[in-house]
Amino acid sequence: MYLGIDIGGTTTKLGLADSSGRFISENSFSTASYSSVSQFLSALDGEIIRMVSLVGDQLEGIGVGAPSANYRTGVIENAANLGWKGQLNIKGHLEEIMKCPVMVTNDANLPAIGEMTYGAAQVMENFVTISLGTGLGCGIVANGMLVGGHHGMAGELGHVNVKRDGRLCGCGRRGCLETYVSATGLKRTLFKLLADYNGGQSELEECTYESLSADQITEAALRGDQLAVETFKYTGKVLGRTLADLLLITDPEAIFLVGGMARAGDLLFGPTTAALNESKMTTYENKAEILPSSLPPEKVSILGACGLIQHLNQPKEKINRQLH
Amino acid sequence: MYLGIDIGGTTTKLGLADSSGRFISENSFSTASYSSVSQFLSALDGEIIRMVSLVGDQLEGIGVGAPSANYRTGVIENAANLGWKGQLNIKGHLEEIMKCPVMVTNDANLPAIGEMTYGAAQVMENFVTISLGTGLGCGIVANGMLVGGHHGMAGELGHVNVKRDGRLCGCGRRGCLETYVSATGLKRTLFKLLADYNGGQSELEECTYESLSADQITEAALRGDQLAVETFKYTGKVLGRTLADLLLITDPEAIFLVGGMARAGDLLFGPTTAALNESKMTTYENKAEILPSSLPPEKVSILGACGLIQHLNQPKEKINRQLH
DSSP, rough: OEEEEEOSSSEEEEEEEEESEEEEEEEEETTTOOSSHHHHHHHHHHHHHHHHTTTTGOOEEEEETTTTTTTTTTTEEEEETTTSSSSEEHHHHHHHHHOOOOOEEEEHHHHHHHHHHSSSSGGGGGGEEESSSSSSSEEEEEEEEOOOOSSSHHHHHHHHHHHTTOSSSSOOOOOGGTTTSSHHHHHHHHHHHHHTTTTTOGGGGGOOOOTOOOHHHHHHHHHHOHHHHHHHHHHHHHHHHHHHHHHHOOOOOOOEEEEEEGGGTTTHHHHHHHHHHHHHHHHHHHHTTTEEEOOOOHHHHHHHHHHHHHHHEEEEEEEESOOO | OEEEEESSSSEEEEEEEEEOOOEEEEEEETTTTOOSHHHHHHHHHHHHHHHTTTEEEOOEEEEEEEEEEEEETTTOOOOSSSOOOEEHHHHHHHHHHSSSSSEEEEEEGGGHHHHHHHHHGGGSSSSEEEEEEESEEEEEETTEEEETTSSSSOOOOOGGSSSOOOSSSSSSOBGGGGSSSSHHHHHHHHHHHHHHHOOEEEEEEOOOTTTHHHHHHHHHHHHOHHHHHHHHHHHHHHHHHHHHHHHHOOOSSEEEESGGGGGGTTHHHHHHHHHHHHHHHHHGOOOOEEEEEEOOTTHHHHHHHHHHHHHHHSOOOOOOSSSO
């Protein structure tokens, strides 16, 4: 049995799963309602102890994903969207409390670990996941292993530059991919198009910037709202061009798109694939597929957290580990 | 003993080295003077047999690097700058002739393998090499292994887009990195600046486009020719911006610049580092060094070919191979 924990800015989710990724218990609680680390940890410890009591000594370990968490150190470092500041050594804390192996990683990596442990990527050695949420998260797997980088900071595709002097990003720079391709980017694009077309006869004209959500744009697009459809078209174009560059760098077998925006289906996948095909080198023709996540969207991250610790215990057999 | 072979468009180099990378025999012959595969192979076989006779059964294997060579298949596939067309199964051929293990890879990967086997990267698990020649080659090492990709086509950084509708590339697209950052890119930039400044009082005004070489620009820059210096400044700016994106994707410990252009020293490294620092996310501050290759420029590729086969026989011990 493996316990997965996904600490998000709003909600912390827990899931206890067997080695095939079947949950025997799931729960969640509000992260945002705790303003100090110690209060949050008390709540978390309580949840863990309650869940683990169901399986006793069958627990093999705990996997944790959190924003700004570093797998090399096991520390959550000044996460911008958690309600407390400073450093939290979550690995050290849980190992002491639970006396079992604990692995920690950046939450952007969870979908990739979920896909490689329980999903369509079980048979893949080289693939990428792109998570479209408030920002854009990315997990890169090469030679069957997650590319963590020297400081555990690899996979920050959301911050590659796609436009000089482009949109202002939360990181302080301009033109980062996630200012165009994410739930927030989708909203920014819609408002840009409203400005360009002086309205544009969209049902979304009535929404305030504050209140509009990516879900509303997705639903409007699925109902045929032309401005919402064009918003996805533009988003897909920017994403597809960036993926053409990513193909050159890591040559993945597949690119999985994860998150609520992927519900838009062909409205997102169509323009993304078209821009990718138009931009990519001809030698990469038909080399990588853009696919929806193979796992349920609400479970993919928590499965990733379970997979993180399951991998530690049962490493995948690798064929050619010498050099490539 | 390991035999390394670096098949280039102009010259094929061979080197027989011990496990510390010390050559006991080196040789080279003109690739360009053979217009058919069979003539080339006859010449190559002759050289190999002559060199191997020096060490007899101490030969552990042969490593080969060549343009458009695929390490998964061992085949050289329609290399644009070799004098013959079609497919050459160089791995199959040499295994049959020499009855020893043969490993083949794209020549762009050789410097990375050289650095990790015999150079400064022996202690690194995550690093990148950038080779500046006619084009721009790149080798990416993550988790101690070369990132080859699903089809053996990873590391083509030379073809990422740095400018929409930019310079025409040999690949048929526009704005590829190597049209700006390479020996050829250097010459293109110099001529662009000659046009911009209507001359510019450079000693290179006298050169024809056909005759001008990157070496001449490098030497002029080292003598203080202002237009040549500005050419390096522009080249470094484009490279530094691209490396800022590469840091985000693979988070390397170091980036090695390989090739004759690196002789320009601070004239290239200075603007590259400045552009990198200006473009990168603040969290990547001081995280990766841009370094000159630690191996002699004329030996780095052939050492890489030796390292390719040495790795197969003596895999580096890896500490954490489970997931990351």
